[in-house]
Amino acid sequence: MSEVQTRSSTHRLHDQLDAIVDLLHQHDDEPLPASAQETLRRQLDALHPADIAFILESLPLDDRIAVWQLVKAERDGDILLEVSDAVRESLIADMDRHEILAAVEPLDADELADLVEDLPTAMLPELMASLDSQQREQVQSAMSYEDDKLGALMDFEMVTIREDVSLEVVLRYLRRFDELPAQTDKLFVINHDNLLTGVLPLHWLLVNSPDKMVSEVMAPDVNTFHPTDDAYEVAQAFERYDLVTAPVVDSRGHLIGRITIDAMVDVIREESESEMLGRAGLREEEDIFASIWASVRNRWAWLAINLVTAFIASRVIGLFEGAIEKLVALATLMPIVAGIGGNSGNQTITMIVRAMALDQVNANAIRRLWRKELGVALFNGVVWGGVIGIVAALLYDSPTLGVVMTAAMTLNLLLAAFMGVGIPMFMIRMGRDPALGSSVFLTFMTDSGGFFIFLGLASIFLV
Template identity: 50%
Template sequence: MDTPNPVDSTQFLQQQLEAVIKLLERQELENSLVHKSTSSHHDLEEALVEKQHQVRLQERLSDLHSADIAFILESLPLDQRQVVWNAIKADHDGQVLLEVSDAVRETLISGMGDEELAIFASNLDTDEIADLAADIPKRAMLKILRSLNSQERSHLKTILSYEDDQVGALMDFGMIAIRDDLNLEAVIVYIRKLGKLPGHTDKLFVVDQHNVVKGVLPLQRLLTHSPAQQVAEAMVTDFVQFQIDEDTDVAARAFERYDLISAPVVDEQGQLQGRLCVDSIMDFIRESTDEDMLIQAGVGENEDLFSSVWKSAKNRWGWLLINVATAFASTRIIDVFQDTILQLVALASLMPIVAAMGGNTGNQTSMLIIRSLALGQINAVNVRRLIKKELSLALLNGLFIGIIIGLLSWVLYYNLALSIVIGSAMLINLMVAVIVGLIIPLGRNKLGKDPAVGTSIMLTAITDSMGFFIVLVLARLFLVH
């Protein structure tokens, strides 16, 4: 018997999305027919049709993972999204809210009551409630807090007391801690009594009587070593742990470097406070990457794909206005040298080439620096050598590209002096571009700011202006008499 070809996840999601959209279109058609009905039971018919709609959507989405439902909701316009959410939210816990983007979550929560949100949160762990806390209204949050026991409230307050970029904000409390004076058989019996392991449990945390972490016991060792062996003998003492106020970027790099699944989180005294898991780190990396991409593109914050035109416009105006200002600055430079351009019209076609090459070169440098800063590869010891290397590379590239542009200019205009000026301008602008591409991200990082914010836009503006300025100054000095 032939085995059916497996459908990849992307194709599967697209199929589910298309099926939901067809259902919604069919519902719209049925609703329009019911509205036109002149039956005396119009209200009853309307209620029955609405119920049928909900049942169809629930059946379609009932077997999907929360992340798949989140993808469908994010891909629907606001009105259709609300229809789907109203139909399925009663059958799903808060996991769907955790999976959707911040912008989409805001639209879903805005249509929910305080009591409804409290019921949703009752099915979540404290670390998951903390993820939603920023989007939940205060009154609903108070209801949620009152529904928690004292330990859960304490855990929630602990997580919320840390900044989003600190390890404490991402930790959970699903760890299993054991004493080092037990034998492995006792540990196995204890785990069996628990009934199940918390998700992402690949190791147990070994603590002393003061709750100070002394080591970790990987499950592999627990299962392969003799049951009579002591935990102190089987545990690993060379392990990775994180301070509760440590930078999450550092933790993310450690998870990648050491292929971690979970790791203990401790305070200044080394006492166990919680654990950090790979799923939280993956979410952090994805959100950080998305945020950096939006910032580099000049979008102020995470934007709902189907948010209102007015809201999207306000989100993008900031950097667009900065672009307008920098563009006008470039035109002012051209105005100052109008007489030079009028005497040598060829400059008008060659200036954009010099400016564009400067922008490309500067972006290459800045992207390399931003990536290296994110990976923690740049420090006080090697930054001078990095700057020296980049400047040397800029000189080499400037000479190489300058000669090529100079030759092409000579072929086009048969003007040796013009070719030399354009080639020299290219060399100088590429040097300027690299210097700017180094200064902006390194400077922002030195000031404790995100090196990615606005770097591309500022760099392009500077290299464009400087490209025009350098070409026109050299032309006035050596070509115009």
């Protein structure tokens, strides 16, 4: 038993990456000497394309290009498939026409369709001409669907069998393959008209007697999808039913492709990432080593929106300048009222958006949710608002100021709860993604609303 084999895979990968990063760091800011290039090339050759993709993503642009040029040309295509969009752009920018054509040549139609949109458009005619007619049709089919539809993610490599043969025949047929398509866990049973009539899981093929007919053993597949299905909903079905692959059929039931768990895992990860990025107002994933200018472009729209809402909130304060001049404590206390509303409302939004993403909440539930969230807000307002009210009263020696503070905090928390439920519900009804924008709009309401409530109450009761 070698030492390597008892070491866990996750540790081994980290060791290899550290070695490569170390090597690059020893030659920081200078070109790699030939001997080091040779060492690096050997290390890279031993790595899985996904690991090389990972290394490329972790490197600043100059190191990244240096490593990219050491990768064997025939692996370029597989690696381009694995890297993030932002990094892919930087790698393709470094390749010439000839290198790009060579890189994409070994790819399957569905993989090619993934890459096509990142390639220089001038190259497309030449690229399409290099494909045979079936491949061309498959690439065009995959490209005809939006990125979030299943049709853009399905692949065309699958094993189909007829139902009127014995398992023995199927076993003999399979032995004629050198390899089955990756992740094959079931064979698709079709009739003479290419209609899907069932599926035969590989392990049923193995545990049943070879004399049985496919039709006796196969299952009518209950998990069949359409190319127009929403990819994220299908990913949820994969998760729910622990699927590895599933057939994709057209509206008349003809088998046109299959979908695999690895594509669905990517969909799940991308969904949560785009939600996370979207909440912070990042338009797309960012290559962390991107230029300042690329980052500015990615982030400016969100900052502009926030500046506008902050400016409006500032004008709300402007309405009460007279009151603030008379009682400057108001200026000191007002950010607390606004801030607590924003925090609390964002908790409500996070919880509701998450439940919506899991389809657990429908429009009928809105009144029940409002009742609950307003209850939570009232409790927090009385307790926390009470604490801060007492502190404010002691600090400025004014019981009335304390009461105004408690009342303002409670009212702003109620506003936050009302909006925290209402905004995402409203966005869903408008057919928009509640994960994007709900939070900005809520913070705008709790800032402007908080200032208005607190300064308004103070104007009435204090000055």
